Amino acid sequence: MASADERNSRTIHTAACLIIGDEVLGGKTVDTNSAYMAKWCFSLGLSLKRVEVIEDDESEIIEAVRRMSDRYDFVVTSGGIGPTHDDITYESIGKAFSLPLILNEDAYARMKKLSKPHPSQPDFSWDVDSPARQAKLRMVILPTDEARDQSKQFLFPHEDLWVPVNVVNGNVHILPGVPRLFEKLLDGLKPVLVPRLTDPEGKGLARVLISTPLAESAVAGFLTQFAAKVGPKGVKVGSYPRWEQNGTVTLVGRDQAYIESLVAEVEEGVQGKRVALEGEDDVAGGKKPLE
Amino acid sequence: MASADERNSRTIHTAACLIIGDEVLGGKTVDTNSAYMAKWCFSLGLSLKRVEVIEDDESEIIEAVRRMSDRYDFVVTSGGIGPTHDDITYESIGKAFSLPLILNEDAYARMKKLSKPHPSQPDFSWDVDSPARQAKLRMVILPTDEARDQSKQFLFPHEDLWVPVNVVNGNVHILPGVPRLFEKLLDGLKPVLVPRLTDPEGKGLARVLISTPLAESAVAGFLTQFAAKVGPKGVKVGSYPRWEQNGTVTLVGRDQAYIESLVAEVEEGVQGKRVALEGEDDVAGGKKPLE
Numbered sequence: 001m002a003s004a005d006e007r008n009s010r011t012i013h014t015a016a017c018l019i020i021g022d023e024v025l026g027g028k029t030v031d032t033n034s035a036y037m038a039k040w041c042f043s044l045g046l047s048l049k050r051v052e053v054i055e056d057d058e059s060e061i062i063e064a065v066r067r068m069s070d071r072y073d074f075v076v077t078s079g080g081i082g083p084t085h086d087d088i089t090y091e092s093i094g095k096a097f098s099l100p101l102i103l104n105e106d107a108y109a110r111m112k113k114l115s116k117p118h119p120s121q122p123d124f125s126w127d128v129d130s131p132a133r134q135a136k137l138r139m140v141i142l143p144t145d146e147a148r149d150q151s152k153q154f155l156f157p158h159e160d161l162w163v164p165v166n167v168v169n170g171n172v173h174i175l176p177g178v179p180r181l182f183e184k185l186l187d188g189l190k191p192v193l194v195p196r197l198t199d200p201e202g203k204g205l206a207r208v209l210i211s212t213p214l215a216e217s218a219v220a221g222f223l224t225q226f227a228a229k230v231g232p233k234g235v236k237v238g239s240y241p242r243w244e245q246n247g248t249v250t251l252v253g254r255d256q257a258y259i260e261s262l263v264a265e266v267e268e269g270v271q272g273k274r275v276a277l278e279g280e281d282d283v284a285g286g287k288k289p290l291e
Numbered sequence: 292m293a294s295a296d297e298r299n300s301r302t303i304h305t306a307a308c309l310i311i312g313d314e315v316l317g318g319k320t321v322d323t324n325s326a327y328m329a330k331w332c333f334s335l336g337l338s339l340k341r342v343e344v345i346e347d348d349e350s351e352i353i354e355a356v357r358r359m360s361d362r363y364d365f366v367v368t369s370g371g372i373g374p375t376h377d378d379i380t381y382e383s384i385g386k387a388f389s390l391p392l393i394l395n396e397d398a399y400a401r402m403k404k405l406s407k408p409h410p411s412q413p414d415f416s417w418d419v420d421s422p423a424r425q426a427k428l429r430m431v432i433l434p435t436d437e438a439r440d441q442s443k444q445f446l447f448p449h450e451d452l453w454v455p456v457n458v459v460n461g462n463v464h465i466l467p468g469v470p471r472l473f474e475k476l477l478d479g480l481k482p483v484l485v486p487r488l489t490d491p492e493g494k495g496l497a498r499v500l501i502s503t504p505l506a507e508s509a510v511a512g513f514l515t516q517f518a519a520k521v522g523p524k525g526v527k528v529g530s531y532p533r534w535e536q537n538g539t540v541t542l543v544g545r546d547q548a549y550i551e552s553l554v555a556e557v558e559e560g561v562q563g564k565r566v567a568l569e570g571e572d573d574v575a576g577g578k579k580p581l582e
Contacts, residue, residue, distance in 0.1 A: 085511065086530055120505045121509055218409070
């Protein structure tokens, strides 16, 4: 079993995203954070291996973060870190790794400095105890390993955001569920991560899309042989039908020049043409039956 | 260990959704099927407990479907059942439950009857072997338990769709990833499921939204006490901040009349008002800082 410090310094190959939210499973809210993270990982050449959406439930959170911390190099959680009773992510992750919850003075100082007074709380005081102050404090009482360097456990990727990215067990990064905050904080982690990527230049993966008017069954034979040829060279070939529109063939891999060298062969093989975006050649009303 | 027939007949309390797709994890495609299923489950009063997105990888598929089949009453998979080399869901799920892949005559007959000839394949023949025919056949060679009633393993919820819903191990329902097909087939399963729900009238869950202009920290105290009061009566209370807009409090449960009786108390407690949709009272440009 790797130590938290080992997890916090090793090369990052794989990523996972844990969405904690009754509101997503209940169909009230559409999760956009995992899709944002998928694009972000792709742009960094980081392989996102797993997304899971679970309930705001202590045992579910504990099981999922332990397993993900163990299996993947870089784990992000989203949600459950607000001031209300239904926010139990910090406590649950603390329990998962047997860490106490401790008031984080840095985060608290930033909260006091940067969180603007809410219009509905003109009389709020940081110095007088109140239910509102206690609720706010819940957001800065954080799972902490006192034996480890604090600066590796509490990141503040943005000057203008007080919310910390609490890094637990060396690789579990706890982010808020509000998409604007999630996105800003995830983006802010990039400089911390890039030196630890397999490609420390962070060039990311390359993807080429080739639109095809042919039926999937008509291109299956060509694609099977083609995938077998380029797979060993690190290129994944995908085929995606679309409802009453052209299908899309994708080539994904690290070696952009090699992928570019394959485009003409695929265009010929599927009687297609390269597109910048899936669907850019869509025909109004559709034009072909799905098979 | 329950038998497949037991899994196929017991009361359904819980659901899970497995999205199989490199294209989702790679950020090319935004998964909408799990969000559709979340709303669908809610409308039926079925508790969606877990969504997972995994790669098109045999060992990942095997691990996930075995675990989900064991833990949840009703499991749906999405994706990986087309005719191309990257579609490996049927084979992998067959392996997961040690079932052979067998040509399904019903599905094949429907395919021949209902799948219109693709414009690019005017000369296609079902009676002459060709790579295209072999590719199509891959879509009707399905994991099959020959010892069990076939009509429980292959459902055709729509008269106009040839694609079967293959039900493996009694509770794993294999659906295509193309959203239009996924949604039609899932909807088509409703009549099969409703008699097995805890509420066989399929009335679903009730949800009330109450918009609040207050900071989350200001309502946290009230909501904690309120949630403790109504939780034992089956009502879950959620609180969701939104960027520079009113927050939303939700009440969710089966007893609509009881939930209705609580609205006035919550409106008073959070100085808010009931809304039909989250955000319907949004103010252009936002109006309050997040705390």
